[in-house]
Amino acid sequence: xxxxxxxxxxxxxxxxxxxxxxxxxxxxxxxxxxxxxxxxxxxxxxxxxxxxxxxxxxxxxxxxxxxxxxxxxxxxxxxxxxxxxxxxxxxxxxxxxxxxxxxxxxxxxxxxxxxxxxxxxxxxxxxxxxxxxxxxxxxxxxxxxxxxxxxxxxxxxxxxxxxxxxxxxxxxxxxxxxxxxxxxxxxxxxxxxxxxxxxxxxxxxxxxxxxxxxxxxxxxxxxxxxxxxxxxxxxxx
Ligand SMILES: C[S@@+](CC[C@H](N)C(=O)[O-])C[C@H]1O[C@@H](n2cnc3c(N)ncnc32)[C@H](O)[C@@H]1O
Numbered sequence: 001x002x003x004x005x006x007x008x009x010x011x012x013x014x015x016x017x018x019x020x021x022x023x024x025x026x027x028x029x030x031x032x033x034x035x036x037x038x039x040x041x042x043x044x045x046x047x048x049x050x051x052x053x054x055x056x057x058x059x060x061x062x063x064x065x066x067x068x069x070x071x072x073x074x075x076x077x078x079x080x081x082x083x084x085x086x087x088x089x090x091x092x093x094x095x096x097x098x099x100x101x102x103x104x105x106x107x108x109x110x111x112x113x114x115x116x117x118x119x120x121x122x123x124x125x126x127x128x129x130x131x132x133x134x135x136x137x138x139x140x141x142x143x144x145x146x147x148x149x150x151x152x153x154x155x156x157x158x159x160x161x162x163x164x165x166x167x168x169x170x171x172x173x174x175x176x177x178x179x180x181x182x183x184x185x186x187x188x189x190x191x192x193x194x195x196x197x198x199x200x201x202x203x204x205x206x207x208x209x210x211x212x213x214x215x216x217x218x219x220x221x222x223x224x225x226x227x228x229x230x231x232x233x234x235x236x237x
Contacts, residue, residue, distance in 0.1 A: 139177060
């Protein structure tokens with residue numbers, strides 16, 4: 001693994017450490033068309049003021065937030081197998097947003113709305129506490145190098161904010177294929193007083209993969225090579 005410079009290290013008075021670095025990546029012509037054609041229907045503008053979710057989705061339904069959906073394949077699948085839930089999905093990577101817009105438009109998926117914006121800001125400035133029925137964070141960037149661990153999403157203060165935004169009984173579902181991060185997730189979630197592990201039947205603390213989360217191609221390949229994947233499902237007390 002090459003030791004690429006961390007852009008945040010070059011900024012002396014950085015105020016906030018981001019969990020992502022915007023990757024260069026070409027938005028393909030199909031994704032570009034999806035922005036034009038389907039953006040007005042599915043994209044929500046970031047504004048630092050409370051979001052009217054009923055107006056945004058055109059209905060009132062349980063609200064699940066997804067942070068960092070990548071190319072959106074799992075997101076589209078889950079929204080289709082859970083048509084009675086609303087999915088508020090955040091991603092900063094432009095081609096990924098284009099890819100999910102394309103899936104939503106072409107497959108007529110009505111229960112997804114998308115922010116192309118930092119999910120941390122959406123959570124902090126647009127959603128009140130106790131407003132979410134669930135949060136999905138699948139394969140968040142593991143930030144392998146020790147000096148980059150500060151960028152990991154799953155750390156105590158952010159998990160506390162996530163927990164406060166859950167309704168009582170709301171759930172937090174995480175998945176990762178990086179074992180040291182899985183252990184960190186388990187420690188951080190177990191230490192949060194508002195959360196309780198849904199898994200009591202085994203001593204590991206990790207959950208069986210919930211049926212709604214599809215196996216991605218990448219994950220399937222890893223599993224065949226003997227690599228692990230860890231799911232965690234905690235609930236707000
Ligand atoms: C390793 S990828 C995993 C993508 C997808 N969940 C999957 O399972 O394939 C992590 C994604 O999280 C996004 N991400 C990281 N921090 C974010 C943030 N604060 N807000 C929105 N997206 C974020 C990144 O842009 C990246 O696409």
